[in-house]
Amino acid sequence: MEENSPSTVLEGKITGVSFSLATTQEICLSSISDCPISHASQLSNPFLGLPLEVGKCEACGAAEPGKCEGHFGYIELPVPIYHPSHITELKRILSLICLKCLKFKNKRPQAKNVGVLERAFTSCCEDAAQVTVNEAKTADGACYLELKVPSRSRRDGCWDFLDRYGYHYGDGIARPLLPSEVLIILKKIPDATKKKLAGRGCFFQEGYVMQHLPVPPNCLSTPDVSDGISVMSSDISMTMLKKVLRQVEIIKSSRSGKPNFESLEVEVHDLQAAVAQYLQSRGAKVLYFLHIFLYIIKLIIYL
Numbered sequence: 001m002e003e004n005s006p007s008t009v010l011e012g013k014i015t016g017v018s019f020s021l022a023t024t025q026e027i028c029l030s031s032i033s034d035c036p037i038s039h040a041s042q043l044s045n046p047f048l049g050l051p052l053e054v055g056k057c058e059a060c061g062a063a064e065p066g067k068c069e070g071h072f073g074y075i076e077l078p079v080p081i082y083h084p085s086h087i088t089e090l091k092r093i094l095s096l097i098c099l100k101c102l103k104f105k106n107k108r109p110q111a112k113n114v115g116v117l118e119r120a121f122t123s124c125c126e127d128a129a130q131v132t133v134n135e136a137k138t139a140d141g142a143c144y145l146e147l148k149v150p151s152r153s154r155r156d157g158c159w160d161f162l163d164r165y166g167y168h169y170g171d172g173i174a175r176p177l178l179p180s181e182v183l184i185i186l187k188k189i190p191d192a193t194k195k196k197l198a199g200r201g202c203f204f205q206e207g208y209v210m211q212h213l214p215v216p217p218n219c220l221s222t223p224d225v226s227d228g229i230s231v232m233s234s235d236i237s238m239t240m241l242k243k244v245l246r247q248v249e250i251i252k253s254s255r256s257g258k259p260n261f262e263s264l265e266v267e268v269h270d271l272q273a274a275v276a277q278y279l280q281s282r283g284a285k286v287l288y289f290l291h292i293f294l295y296i297i298k299l300i301i302y303l
């Protein structure tokens with residue numbers, strides 16, 4: 001076919017560049033192997049490229065330094081977590097919609113002295129409209145989102161409207177919102193709401209809730225040093241990445257059946273804290289661009 005001929009070059013003009021968080025699919029597609037990394041010993045896998053102590057890059061076959069570009073891998077997270085750097089944007093989006101009917105909240109939060117009747121006329125779902133979304137942090141640094149109702153409005157079953165997002169939980173004035181619930185909420189948001197959110201400069205990105213963590217190629221890591229007795233790692237981000245993998249292992253091995261809300265909450269917090277520390281150690285490096293591996297640059301091409 002003519003389209004496949006090497007002499008046929010499609011012409012196009014770059015009309016823009018957009019930055020966005022890598023989606024689950026993009027993280028897996030950019031990985032050289034279909035198998036996720038599940039153990040610390042695989043972090044310097046020969047599939048992740050040169051440099052290696054011995055042997056060739058098992059992804060491209062290169063043996064000489066400079067001939068291999070490096071190849072990404074990924075870790076599959078056993079529970080979805082919030083992207084630590086984007087939780088504030090996520091909170092903003094969730095604050096603009098009614099979490100019951102997923103419509104855009106037309107009215108600004110109302111004054112304290114507004115009556116129940118007036119509220120019923122100005123909001124879609126009177127009970128859910130009073131819910132606020134707050135950002136909170138655990139003692140070990142895991143960030144999470146929490147929902148709250150004013151104490152005077154609390155009544156039995158006030159959180160029942162969240163059942164359709166996976167879990168029946170909570171009877172107090174506050175209730176944590178799990179990343180897995182947010183994932184379902186975001187999938188259910190109707191297009192009309194998305195349009196209104198876009199009008200307010202809010203664009204939801206799938207990567208705000210992380211289900212996979214990219215593993216950088218070997219060329220972006222400082223190799224471990226051995227004195228013949230013990231192995232020392234001078235790369236703090238590698239130590240942190242090993243901690244993430246340990247947490248993944250703990251979660252997987254401690255499970256028996258589908259976890260309930262409370263155990264899921266603990267799992268999310270522990271993994272969230274480990275991933276946040278890892279990303280922070282990457283960001284703190286002089287080579288700040290390393291952090292970019294979580295982002296995808298898309299060229300918008302007009303053909």
Ligand SMILES: [Zn+2]
Binds near residue numbers: 061
């Ligand atoms: Zn290679």
Ligand SMILES: [Zn+2]
Binds near residue numbers: 098099100102125
């Ligand atoms: Zn509503």
